[in-house]
Amino acid sequence: MQRPLIRLASIVLLALGLGGCGDDHREERLRAAGPHPSLDALMKVADADVGARKFRQCAACHSIIEGASDRGGPNLYGVFGKPIASNSPRYGYTAALSSHGGTWDERTLNAWIANPMKMVPGTTMQFAGVEDPLTRADLIAYLRSQTPGK
Numbered sequence: 001m002q003r004p005l006i007r008l009a010s011i012v013l014l015a016l017g018l019g020g021c022g023d024d025h026r027e028e029r030l031r032a033a034g035p036h037p038s039l040d041a042l043m044k045v046a047d048a049d050v051g052a053r054k055f056r057q058c059a060a061c062h063s064i065i066e067g068a069s070d071r072g073g074p075n076l077y078g079v080f081g082k083p084i085a086s087n088s089p090r091y092g093y094t095a096a097l098s099s100h101g102g103t104w105d106e107r108t109l110n111a112w113i114a115n116p117m118k119m120v121p122g123t124t125m126q127f128a129g130v131e132d133p134l135t136r137a138d139l140i141a142y143l144r145s146q147t148p149g150k
């Protein structure tokens with residue numbers, strides 16, 4: 001009597017375990033990053049594959065394939081390390097973004113993804129921003145992974 005029950009229990013546990021595979025190891029990664037993690041600490045535990053999934057919220061406006069056309073926003077393939085407002089030369093950037101200066105690195109991308117309108121008042125990137133710091137780090141890791149040589 002006991003054996004089939006045990007077998008059933010292990011099937012249920014296995015199913016739960018497999019279901020957990022889609023999870024992004026968030027708690028483990030946050031633990032590894034330590035309390036009140038800095039951006040550098042978050043970048044050490046950032047996961048580009050998770051970022052790829054989170055990029056769905058950007059994909060309404062951005063392609064990220066080499067040579068793909070711009071959507072509402074510029075193509076982001078290779079944007080990591082580029083001067084701000086230069087990734088897609090055909091794209092009509094706002095004067096606000098074009099005159100900002102600087103390059104897209106961890107720090108500027110983090111501020112931008114958190115709140116584009118705060119970083120660059122007058123930008124046309126109509127996006128509320130990503131509140132969660134680990135999700136931002138994952139997105140930055142993904143953008144970097146889609147930049148050859150970075």
Ligand code: HEC
Pocket residue numbers: 055057058059060061062072073074076079083084085086087088092093094096097104112113122123124125126127130139
């Ligand atoms: C509703 C549309 C929209 C969404 C959603 C959106 N963006 Fe944008 N994005 C834009 C527009 C429009 C611009 C150009 C802004 C300007 O010229 O001021 C832009 C510009 C950018 C740039 C600057 C590129 C360069 O060449 O300097 C980056 C980086 C960027 N977006 C990243 C993201 C990321 C990452 C997400 C998702 C977390 C996202 N965007 C979501 C519309 C969007």
